[in-house]
Amino acid sequence: MKLIVAIIQPDKLDDVHQALIHAEIFRITVSRVTGHGQQEDQELYRGEEVKPDLIPKVRLEIAVNEAFVEPTVTAILGAAKHGEGTIGDGKIFIMPLEEVIRIRTGERGGTAI
């Protein structure tokens, strides 16, 4: 099993979520984060242009069985891009996941995902 963590642009959350559902990934956990990367944003403060060094992003956390890793990645890649891909579109990280337990039932492993 793998734990897939994706950092995406906030405005793409809905599209990505839809794409995942189409790929039959129904369970995700989402949180607000801020990130620093190549992307440069710009805000205004009393006539000055300010470059925030941390930009709002959304973090997705998805636990999947091996078989679903590629579909998940494809779904995200397909939905998270701005146009042909713009700086700041984000990253996907894949980590090994040794165990999953469903609290409700206590079941473990792949079926619990």
Next chain:
Amino acid sequence: MKLIVAIIQPDKLDDVHQALIHAEIFRITVSRVTGHGQQEDQELYRGEEVKPDLIPKVRLEIAVNEAFVEPTVTAILGAAKHGEGTIGDGKIFIMPLEEVIRIRTGERGGTAI
């Protein structure tokens, strides 16, 4: 060492925290997340029932030595259930953790946990 990530219902945070302390797990990191799973919630907006597709959850992050993995899981399973277990009670994810460093002292490994 393992990194245990648990997604639980917000109203169970206090119980789970107590249970962990009884199990002598004293150090945790907690954050607000929202999740999508089987659970269906329901809110009202001007006479309409709205189904938010992301429901508030709490994410626990706990780094433990092997010996503590089971106690931790048991503590969470014991405290995070609503009744006999209700949809939405959440999940526990266990990941390998290669290194832990205590910033204060710089010590590494199991003792730093």
Next chain:
Amino acid sequence: MKLIVAIIQPDKLDDVHQALIHAEIFRITVSRVTGHGQQEDQELYRGEEVKPDLIPKVRLEIAVNEAFVEPTVTAILGAAKHGEGTIGDGKIFIMPLEEVIRIRTGERGGTAI
């Protein structure tokens, strides 16, 4: 590749960020968390001293190639301490990272980090 997760004190975020940039770690993801550990904080509420059992912390998530693990750790250790190190300064967790994908381009692996 590794995923480095660091829990630090909020007031050190700026220093740590600067240190990472000096160490040429340009990409990070940051989020607000609360933590429970040895540290004891204290707040006031109508004449009473209250000990919050969860204290605000900042969580850094940094994906790096092997070569950058030590520099990253050193940078954090150097910048996140209060004085010679104070209780509550936090922890660094290092996890294996199997794959990184840059959403914009779809590139994978070390170069995508």
Next chain:
Amino acid sequence: MLATQRDPVRTFVPAALLLLVLGVAMCVALTPAAATTLPEQPPVDTGATAWMLTSTALVLLMVPGLAMFYGGLVRTKNVLGTMMHSFAAMAIIGVLWVVVGYALAFGPNVLGGWVGFDPGLLFLRSIDTTVSTGGIPDLVFAMFQGKFAIITPALIAGAFAERVKFRGYAIFIALWSLLVYSPLCHWVWASDGFLLQAGAIDFAGGTVVHISAGVSGLVAALYLGARRGYPRIAMHPNNLVMVMMGVGLLWVGWFGFNAGSSLSSGVKTAQALTVTQVAAAAGALAWVCIEAVQHRKATSLGMASGILAGLVVITPAAGVVQPAGAIVLGFVASGLCYGAILLKNRLGYDDTLDVFGIHGIAGMAGALLLTFLIRAGEMPEGRDVIAQLGVQGLGVVSTIGYASVVTIVLLVVIQKVFGLRLGTTAEGAGMDHELHGEQGYGLLNLN
């Protein structure tokens, strides 16, 4: 804002306009005024003046109140953009009203009574020191009325919240104020306005303010289309706590709005304030009870909506109904608005913050139903209920007809010439970031 970047001309429109106004103002300011103090005029009634000054302040308080109410109901990414809609009305109409709006609304009939005009009223010059028969300085009346002119376009903004460009919006409300509000205001409140002449009762603006705003909002919502993803995606209010604060300020401000409309400080004022209070409470009570029955839960937004429905319905009637009647109106209004909103959801158009569903519906209900609840003796000379109902209907219909026609024309023109509807990407990223380069709640991110 790419469009803008490619189009300096449009960009400099604001600047040009600004300089124009500035220039004119400067000339006016520097040309010495003819002595305007008339030989003898009624003495000032310091008490009535004090209450009108207070009412003016109270109605102004409604604008931030509205900004909070609307701002809290949209999504986080649009909170500032939505509040800006209210504040922009303060800035734009605030100036426009003084320059020319008041002259159009309260000057003597021109163009066959379509609107009024009196050059002396430009920049309020000729009323600098005059006092009306009621003992209230005319400037106070002009400012009090100016607040109504400010809040009306701000109300409309709720109907197309989260999806319009700021510049287009600014131009829209400026033109709407001149072409829709001033005429309607003239018809109903100017001494020679045809609806006033006809004996239509609109104490504090049920037609001029609420019906016109509700109808124009509906037209705009239909013309501009729904927000991207509506209704599929659940769009949660970002801050219901602020919504409650906002409605609290609206309630307080409404005392100025209605009781101030008595243009005095006496029994009539007391009656207006009383029924305003009662109708708001009754509306709130009715709404939460309806919810309790339908959903077994009473919501805070329901409470707020009921308050608003009650306040709107009593607005045209505040001078003529008694407390018991106000309770009836409050209850009925909440019932009707509640139903109207459910209906909207069936029909599926996106009147985002239910401007028509509340201001339109409750406004009409008040304007018409007041006929049956008029205080003994307040009925215009030798009119029976049916006759009066006809007159009220005339007011409602002409308001609806006029407002909707002119609004649609304005929308089409502005959309074509300046652009009004927000582009898809900009809408996705949110108004705060795209249009204003800010974020409402910095506290959400680390700083």
Next chain:
Amino acid sequence: MLATQRDPVRTFVPAALLLLVLGVAMCVALTPAAATTLPEQPPVDTGATAWMLTSTALVLLMVPGLAMFYGGLVRTKNVLGTMMHSFAAMAIIGVLWVVVGYALAFGPNVLGGWVGFDPGLLFLRSIDTTVSTGGIPDLVFAMFQGKFAIITPALIAGAFAERVKFRGYAIFIALWSLLVYSPLCHWVWASDGFLLQAGAIDFAGGTVVHISAGVSGLVAALYLGARRGYPRIAMHPNNLVMVMMGVGLLWVGWFGFNAGSSLSSGVKTAQALTVTQVAAAAGALAWVCIEAVQHRKATSLGMASGILAGLVVITPAAGVVQPAGAIVLGFVASGLCYGAILLKNRLGYDDTLDVFGIHGIAGMAGALLLTFLIRAGEMPEGRDVIAQLGVQGLGVVSTIGYASVVTIVLLVVIQKVFGLRLGTTAEGAGMDHELHGEQGYGLLNLN
């Protein structure tokens, strides 16, 4: 809300009540009133009326202010539910007061002076156009007093915040208002009320409003028991920023509360406003200084609490003490309240937002201590300090006794019949989600 789902009967109670009121109101509204204008009555004093109208608006402003103050102090999951307590008072008492509350409070003595009653005052019909001797329309007085009736039960809510059902709360405040507030109000402010007759001084409601709310809150807190996990779990205020906003509005509104109670616009009004301002400042100053000494830190909640303590203590005394006396009262009140709250923490009962600790304690302090600070010449005819202290004590004791007894009876009945205390799971999940199906800060989640 499972209980509710199983119990349609209870669910339809609100609806039934609503329809009843609606029906009655309709009848009343449609039956033509006997011409109520008395042949000759005092002329209106437009100035005094203007100030009373303003005061009415200012006191109304205290309700959202209170909602913000209380709402900010509870936990995030209960913020809306807590604000709803204040708004529900506006809706319910807002209607009830007009229907019957005012008649009970200000009608002539009935039942041996336990309460007043005058059928003509139902729906405020008989005062539709009357003017009081002070030159103020009676309707204004009725509305001004109505705001006091609204805010008092809203104050109580702080004592059992975060743990009551909405329906039970709604029924509680309705009955409390009729059975506790109206009688107390009658005793102290009706011309034939026995405490007024006895010469008890309560300028703006120290006993009627603050002591009664404080005591009733204490009783309720003890009867309903502590919140789950209290005091083990640290329960943090969700929004101290809003608490500060709220206390700001409360301070402003209190000017209407106290200075308005002079029922005039003159020297007495000025004196009341002055000491209100001074006592609030003194209270705040004292509280933060005490904190600075005890903890080396001055807190914003301490500032807010001190302001409140000062405002409460001066309420009964606003008409009779001078600025120096107000400073003394402010200081003393903060000291006493501060101590009372520390004591509460030792005793361990859960008066959640310290309604008794602040309103109860400071209310009593004001009602009693004012005796020693009365302005030369304001002491009732041929009374010495001790005698007056006795009278004041009588007022305080009778208020405490009556309020506590009736309150406990109401609580028991409502808890048994409708359910008041929130269930454990519902309490855990929070009122906003469980009772209202909403969340206060949508901005916290992604939307």
Next chain:
Amino acid sequence: MLATQRDPVRTFVPAALLLLVLGVAMCVALTPAAATTLPEQPPVDTGATAWMLTSTALVLLMVPGLAMFYGGLVRTKNVLGTMMHSFAAMAIIGVLWVVVGYALAFGPNVLGGWVGFDPGLLFLRSIDTTVSTGGIPDLVFAMFQGKFAIITPALIAGAFAERVKFRGYAIFIALWSLLVYSPLCHWVWASDGFLLQAGAIDFAGGTVVHISAGVSGLVAALYLGARRGYPRIAMHPNNLVMVMMGVGLLWVGWFGFNAGSSLSSGVKTAQALTVTQVAAAAGALAWVCIEAVQHRKATSLGMASGILAGLVVITPAAGVVQPAGAIVLGFVASGLCYGAILLKNRLGYDDTLDVFGIHGIAGMAGALLLTFLIRAGEMPEGRDVIAQLGVQGLGVVSTIGYASVVTIVLLVVIQKVFGLRLGTTAEGAGMDHELHGEQGYGLLNLN
């Protein structure tokens, strides 16, 4: 707060001071006052009094408004500490003004007119029942003026936001109020003040309030130095939504500030209210247009800043200019302030919330430019524009000179004796946690 912990003496300073005031107040309160009612005095004008009472409440509303405006602009960790600066002014000056401030400001000349004094005015004893020629009780005037005394030091706080100790700040504003504000107020508004005698026009406090606050703020910002990391780190406003609410309340409150300064309820009041409204709108409009041209985006903070600039510039001129002139002033003020802030960013000093950039600059602009826009007939006897400009310049220059000199002295002394600038670690951790032991938004963490 380590310093404090090591230094009990300092800690007990507040307590000592408190007890002192308390003691004195007690004595005063208990010594029977000489009967102060003068045989015959002008009758009360209930209308004018009503408006002045209202104005007093409105100006008080500006303090929470300012707290919200400033509080929303700083970083999350300092939001409460910043709001406390405004509230502390309410508490400290609120008491101080009554005890001695008013006596210094409005007593007859002493020390060659440097300041006034009249022992009878201590604790406002001698005006307990007096009525001024305008028919307004003197206590109302004292309270109205007191609000100005409160808000002025609170304005300064914006210049050194996020980096001062609370105790040091408290001592600073107390001394500043006595040594800077009272004298300036005396010069400009006391009947025998030298600037008033000289015929300087300052209707509502352009010099006394805004220039003095702006200049003192600038001096303090320079003396205390920039915040740690400024300007390298982008420091984001934590809550622009609250900033908008705050500016809304400021606008409303300003009606009391300016229109109240007419000390009447008539034509002059109406004129002041009108130009206040117009200038604010014009300022907002100008600012957003400038932004639209320079950045193609109009910001909400720009809207707020423009409103403020307009309100400040009209303050000294509110009594003498007409609407057209107000438009001109509003436009010019926004242009100047906008430029001044850009310039500040070049110069790189840290006037955190641009107190000088807005209050200083717009205050001067208003005080000087009003000369060219005076209403026909309002120009003081036999003065031409140039002569008047000279007098206005005198007012501005003496204010700047006096305020800056005394302020720098105060700063140095307080910094040395009590400590004012926050230590590096404390500044890093934030004022809310370090100085007040609280956090503003508990909702951000789980609770």
